[in-house]
Amino acid sequence: MTDDEQELGITESKSHDTGDWYAEVVRKAGLASYGPEGMSGFIVTRPRGYALWEAVQNALDAEFKDTGVQNAYFPMFIPESYLEREKEVVEGFDPEVAWVTQGGHEQLEERLAVRPTSESIIAPYISQWVRSHRDLPMRVNQWCSVVRWEATETKPFFRTKEFLWQEGHTAHETSEGAWEETMLRLDQYESLYEDVLAIPVLRGQKPPHDTFPGAKTTTTVEALMPDGKSVQGATSHHLGQSFAEAFDITFSDADEEERVAHTTSWGVSWRCLGALIMTHSDEQGLVLPPTVAPTQVVIVPIWQSDTHEEVLEYAEGVADDLEDAGVRVELDDRDERNPGFKFNEHELNGVPLRIEIGPNEVEDGELTLVHRPDGESIVEDREDVSDTVESHFDEVYAKLYAAAEETLDGAVREADDRAEILGTLGRHGGYVETPWCGDEDCEAEIKEQIAAEIVMVPFEDDDELLGTDHEETCGVCGDPAERTAYFAKSY
Amino acid sequence: MTDDEQELGITESKSHDTGDWYAEVVRKAGLASYGPEGMSGFIVTRPRGYALWEAVQNALDAEFKDTGVQNAYFPMFIPESYLEREKEVVEGFDPEVAWVTQGGHEQLEERLAVRPTSESIIAPYISQWVRSHRDLPMRVNQWCSVVRWEATETKPFFRTKEFLWQEGHTAHETSEGAWEETMLRLDQYESLYEDVLAIPVLRGQKPPHDTFPGAKTTTTVEALMPDGKSVQGATSHHLGQSFAEAFDITFSDADEEERVAHTTSWGVSWRCLGALIMTHSDEQGLVLPPTVAPTQVVIVPIWQSDTHEEVLEYAEGVADDLEDAGVRVELDDRDERNPGFKFNEHELNGVPLRIEIGPNEVEDGELTLVHRPDGESIVEDREDVSDTVESHFDEVYAKLYAAAEETLDGAVREADDRAEILGTLGRHGGYVETPWCGDEDCEAEIKEQIAAEIVMVPFEDDDELLGTDHEETCGVCGDPAERTAYFAKSY
Numbered sequence: 001m002t003d004d005e006q007e008l009g010i011t012e013s014k015s016h017d018t019g020d021w022y023a024e025v026v027r028k029a030g031l032a033s034y035g036p037e038g039m040s041g042f043i044v045t046r047p048r049g050y051a052l053w054e055a056v057q058n059a060l061d062a063e064f065k066d067t068g069v070q071n072a073y074f075p076m077f078i079p080e081s082y083l084e085r086e087k088e089v090v091e092g093f094d095p096e097v098a099w100v101t102q103g104g105h106e107q108l109e110e111r112l113a114v115r116p117t118s119e120s121i122i123a124p125y126i127s128q129w130v131r132s133h134r135d136l137p138m139r140v141n142q143w144c145s146v147v148r149w150e151a152t153e154t155k156p157f158f159r160t161k162e163f164l165w166q167e168g169h170t171a172h173e174t175s176e177g178a179w180e181e182t183m184l185r186l187d188q189y190e191s192l193y194e195d196v197l198a199i200p201v202l203r204g205q206k207p208p209h210d211t212f213p214g215a216k217t218t219t220t221v222e223a224l225m226p227d228g229k230s231v232q233g234a235t236s237h238h239l240g241q242s243f244a245e246a247f248d249i250t251f252s253d254a255d256e257e258e259r260v261a262h263t264t265s266w267g268v269s270w271r272c273l274g275a276l277i278m279t280h281s282d283e284q285g286l287v288l289p290p291t292v293a294p295t296q297v298v299i300v301p302i303w304q305s306d307t308h309e310e311v312l313e314y315a316e317g318v319a320d321d322l323e324d325a326g327v328r329v330e331l332d333d334r335d336e337r338n339p340g341f342k343f344n345e346h347e348l349n350g351v352p353l354r355i356e357i358g359p360n361e362v363e364d365g366e367l368t369l370v371h372r373p374d375g376e377s378i379v380e381d382r383e384d385v386s387d388t389v390e391s392h393f394d395e396v397y398a399k400l401y402a403a404a405e406e407t408l409d410g411a412v413r414e415a416d417d418r419a420e421i422l423g424t425l426g427r428h429g430g431y432v433e434t435p436w437c438g439d440e441d442c443e444a445e446i447k448e449q450i451a452a453e454i455v456m457v458p459f460e461d462d463d464e465l466l467g468t469d470h471e472e473t474c475g476v477c478g479d480p481a482e483r484t485a486y487f488a489k490s491y
Numbered sequence: 492m493t494d495d496e497q498e499l500g501i502t503e504s505k506s507h508d509t510g511d512w513y514a515e516v517v518r519k520a521g522l523a524s525y526g527p528e529g530m531s532g533f534i535v536t537r538p539r540g541y542a543l544w545e546a547v548q549n550a551l552d553a554e555f556k557d558t559g560v561q562n563a564y565f566p567m568f569i570p571e572s573y574l575e576r577e578k579e580v581v582e583g584f585d586p587e588v589a590w591v592t593q594g595g596h597e598q599l600e601e602r603l604a605v606r607p608t609s610e611s612i613i614a615p616y617i618s619q620w621v622r623s624h625r626d627l628p629m630r631v632n633q634w635c636s637v638v639r640w641e642a643t644e645t646k647p648f649f650r651t652k653e654f655l656w657q658e659g660h661t662a663h664e665t666s667e668g669a670w671e672e673t674m675l676r677l678d679q680y681e682s683l684y685e686d687v688l689a690i691p692v693l694r695g696q697k698p699p700h701d702t703f704p705g706a707k708t709t710t711t712v713e714a715l716m717p718d719g720k721s722v723q724g725a726t727s728h729h730l731g732q733s734f735a736e737a738f739d740i741t742f743s744d745a746d747e748e749e750r751v752a753h754t755t756s757w758g759v760s761w762r763c764l765g766a767l768i769m770t771h772s773d774e775q776g777l778v779l780p781p782t783v784a785p786t787q788v789v790i791v792p793i794w795q796s797d798t799h800e801e802v803l804e805y806a807e808g809v810a811d812d813l814e815d816a817g818v819r820v821e822l823d824d825r826d827e828r829n830p831g832f833k834f835n836e837h838e839l840n841g842v843p844l845r846i847e848i849g850p851n852e853v854e855d856g857e858l859t860l861v862h863r864p865d866g867e868s869i870v871e872d873r874e875d876v877s878d879t880v881e882s883h884f885d886e887v888y889a890k891l892y893a894a895a896e897e898t899l900d901g902a903v904r905e906a907d908d909r910a911e912i913l914g915t916l917g918r919h920g921g922y923v924e925t926p927w928c929g930d931e932d933c934e935a936e937i938k939e940q941i942a943a944e945i946v947m948v949p950f951e952d953d954d955e956l957l958g959t960d961h962e963e964t965c966g967v968c969g970d971p972a973e974r975t976a977y978f979a980k981s982y
Contacts, residue, residue: 104640150595
């Protein structure tokens with residue numbers, strides 16, 4: 001094995017050392033590098049990694065715009081007094097932030113926080129812009145980076161001091177309007193995961209004691225990672241009137257009465273890329289669904305010196321057809337690498353579909369297609385190559401989704417008492433579904449013993465326990481229970 | 492006049508108080524607001540303003556990607572030691588920056604600069620990523636915000652402490668490769684101005700004493716503003732080997748020899764939006780070319796109670812046709828506003844084309860189209876409305892471009908001696924073209940007396956003086972001159 005080939009292999013085990021394996025995939029597939037010395041917690045997002053973020057942006061941004069959202073951009077700094085104001089009205093809001101204290105050679109009179117989230121600077125402007133009920137609903141969103149100065153081990157896309165995200169902020173006439181907005185955005189996040197990233201998710205709300213500070217309800221989509229932990233994939237908050245009251249977001253209604261608005265906020269960060277990479281990839285490297293892969297198809301010509309010309313010409317024709325059809329295709333015609341090396345490299349980089357073309361394919365007017373996730377190899381006619389490729393994209397997507405769904409389905413287990421909850425979480429990880437009395441203490445008890453928490457409570461409509469006369473009792477304390485809770489260890 | 496109508500008018504004069512007029516257009520057209528108290532120099536980019544930035548991004552980003560550029564994202568903070576390293580190697584580099592000195596409750600050991608530009612953090616990574624000549628050219632770009640702590644009067648999009656931009660950074664095998672890159676990006680910026688923003692520009696290079704610190708050549712596109720000053724519209728730098736040497740960007744060539752790369756950087760900021768707004772707008776408000784207008788067409792139905800239904804139905808059909816054709820169209824069917832109010836409002840907001848539909852239009856199967864820049868009104872058939880509208884977009888674009896071009900052409904004046912240079916700049920502003928000996932002192936002399944500088948020197952191929960045996964003499968000192976200089980007051 002040459003050095004080059006060694007560099008292409010993943011040496012860590014996905015099932016045994018998930019964290020190390022993940023870090024190795026991120027590095028070797030060229031997705032991200034660690035930040036410079038003196039800046040632990042920061043990463044450099046390399047082109048192949050950033051292209052994935054652009055794919056997420058393109059998908060979500062189009063959905064947002066189709067549903068009334070406008071993008072804007074607010075300053076990256078927030079005066080300390082603004083954050084203080086938020087702290088006063090919002091119990092539990094006390095982010096660790098990076099502080100700008102000097103501008104040029106001057107000491108600033110007031111410290112400026114690098115935004116950890118922008119409620120406190122956006123709300124005062126929404127307050128200015130909203131006058132009448134005709135200005136509502138008002139929806140603004142920004143794509144930006146935020147900084148939270150938390151001292152934890154760096155894990156690219158999962159745990160970094162600076163991260164990319166979008167944050168949407170809206171104001172509505174009624175609580176129902178705000179609730180519809182909250183759920184619309186959650187639906188769009190669910191669709192991002194399920195229809196773009198090939199990751200099935202569980203949807204529900206955070207328990208009351210774990211809502212976003214100041215929010216009435218925090219909704220979430222949760223994704224299962226291969227190490228059995230749950231990732232909070234995106235959140236959408238019904239903020240009630242707490243922010244509107246604090247920041248004076250009022251409007252005159254149709255009867256010229258002054259009323260307080262109802263607001264929401266919702267966001268997804270590049271953590272969804274972490275979930276994407278971790279869910280599908282394997283010990284050959286990155287695995288991506290064709291929906292987001294920067295290169296969807298790689299064509300590898302296989303020639304001897306006497307067939308070089310005809311094979312290359314045929315391959316170029318195929319590449320042209322695919323490019324004309326809008327497929328992101330690369331023809332790997334490098335002379336200095338052999339086909340085996342190329343196969344390994346493109347597998348490492350997560351190209352979902354490989355087309356192999358040798359003299360046989362040319363002679364028979366065919367193509368050999370190989371699916372990245374499982375190496376399945378299929379011979380197809382050269383004709384209608386773009387339709388053929390599109391249908392293989394669908395197959396590859398379906399394979400990835402089905403595998404993730406099978407894992408998720410197998411990882412949701414019921415438990416009725418404390419010992420079973422702890423035993424199941426300890427042995428299998430994943431989710432444990434149990435009736436719950438609603439008391440935070442019951443979560444605390446589990447958390448203390450096994451570091452798992454209630455990551456999600458199904459919505460009322462989805463919760464079979466609610467409003468029935470099942471006589472269920474809380475899996476932890478034994479008191480009567482009307483709701484279901486999902487316990488899991490969490491990122 | 493009601494309060495509402497007053498709010499729609501621009502009260503400042505474009506020709507007499509350009510600065511105040513500009514600020515009023517930005518505010519009343521809802522493009523930007525000033526930052527919060529304690530944050531002078533910052534602005535909030537409102538949805539209509541941000542949509543213009545997105546239009547610029549979409550146009551440029553597609554060009555970049557078609558020509559080999561990949562997007563990436565680097566940390567927003569740069570350790571002080573990295574900036575110091577750049578200062579040591581790059582004479583004249585000493586930006587005023589915002590300093591992060593505290594993270595959470597801790598004092599940082601090393602101050603972190605909020606990026607003023609990213610050469611010093613990107614170059615060390617390019618150094619790691621480039622190994623062989625096969626890795627070249629390497630081109631990365633990021634769209635981000637940067638901060639420069641300069642204490643000047645705030646002018647949205649022109650002078651703000653934080654601004655949005657893109658910065659491209661590339662490495663090449665040869666100086667020629669880097670020069671081609673420099674010019675390719677300048678061409679793309681020129682095309683952004685001329686083909687997207689309807690602003691003709693002058694292109695050339697900065698005089699040697701005014702290149703970007705560390706650069707071999709700085710190229711620029713310059714746009715004329717209505718107050719007779721020049722705006723540096725975008726710059727593209729051939730950095731030679733200075734950054735590559737300082738940051739160790741080397742590669743092994745085809746003969747396995749270690750060589751130093753040649754690098755470039757290039758960027759355009761949201762200042763191009765300032766130029767856009769200032770060039771075309773008038774005393775009714777914002778004027779935009781259809782290429783970038785968030786709303787390209789507004790349909791205003793004009794009805795009495797007995798014609799309400801038929802007019803509205805006809806208008807909806809037109810709106811649907813345009814929307815299906817991909818036109819950004821708005822049907823303004825508000826009951827509570829009369830057509831005159833609507834006309835004023837959409838003129839203020841810079842909608843390039845208005846379609847008026849009343850009972851006459853319905854009866855005759857026609858439409859009345861009104862161009863924003865000059866109020867020209869044209870009756871057209873209802874049939875093929877989307878083709879008709881596209882051709883009116885072209886007309887509107889051509890009108891805006893022609894007006895700007897006429898202004899520019901009239902503002903370039905020749906001068907052969909000091910008195911003429913000073914007199915012409917003093918009387919007319921604009922550009923003064925004069926033979927120049929190449930000495931910085933000659934610029935200094937003019938600058939001292941009238942605050943104008945050499946904003947541009949035409950490229951060698953465009954410079955009629957170069958290499959000829961014209962016996963020209965420098966307009967300032969009278970020494971022999973081989974190059975032409977363009978003097979102007981500058982933003």
